[in-house]
């Protein structure tokens with residue numbers, strides 16, 4: 001999909017600190033809440049393109065370093081404790097894991113990257129799978145790239161941005177574990193992340209701060225996904 005799919009309304013908004021300034025209308029926030037209520041189900045775990053489930057509805061994928069909080073964020077969005085498996089041992093699963101909600105919305109837990117023990121062949125397998133997934137998935141509406149609010153961007157994140165730029169995928173940065181840093185540090189991290197994104201014009205310019213633990217930023221993230229869904233339907 002093209003960068004042009006980005007909402008002009010959202011692109012004008014400069015705020016990123018989640019609950020403090022919501023760029024969404026009350027209707028969008030409510031639509032987001034409704035979109036995530038109801039049953040969520042595991043659909044498939046795929047370690048090759050041949051094993052991807054058929055496309056259905058729209059997909060929202062979550063990428064990021066191992067341990068950044070992808071599975072925790074998916075669980076928090078869906079209001080479930082253990083829909084996606086979380087782990088303290090990074091780099092275990094190299095699979096795309098698909099979860100379906102009731103409203104033709106599919107969430108994708110992407111394999112983590114950047115853990116120290118990864119071999120060259122594993123990195124190549126990751127890149128091949130991700131490249132194939134990103135280039136062949138017409139119903140993929142956005143990739144959220146998760147960044148740990150405590151650590152900020154790492155060189156491996158930059159490489160992933162390059163992959164996403166090349167695939168012309170609509171993507172946005174979400175800071176995770178915002179509960180673990182103070183307000184000033186969080187604001188600094190948001191500003192630094194936005195500044196780095198100017199090198200990546202395909203990236204959505206806004207940055208959202210979230211916490212799976214406290215729920216911070218989740219209504220905004222759900223509203224953003226609800227808005228994307230509407231844009232997709234009317235495009």
Ligand SMILES: Nc1nc2c(ncn2[C@@H]2O[C@H](COP(=O)(O)OP(=O)(O)O)[C@@H](O)[C@H]2O)c(=O)[nH]1
Nearest residue numbers: 066067068069070071072086087177211212213
């Ligand atoms: N403080 C804090 N810790 C979190 C948060 N989300 C995840 N974690 C912790 O980070 C670790 C990795 O989380 P996980 O969701 O498995 O990361 P993944 O490898 O990216 O899927 C776990 O120990 C989680 O408890 C959060 O919002 N706040």
Ligand SMILES: [Mg+2]
Nearest residue numbers: 070071085086
């Ligand atoms: Mg995980």
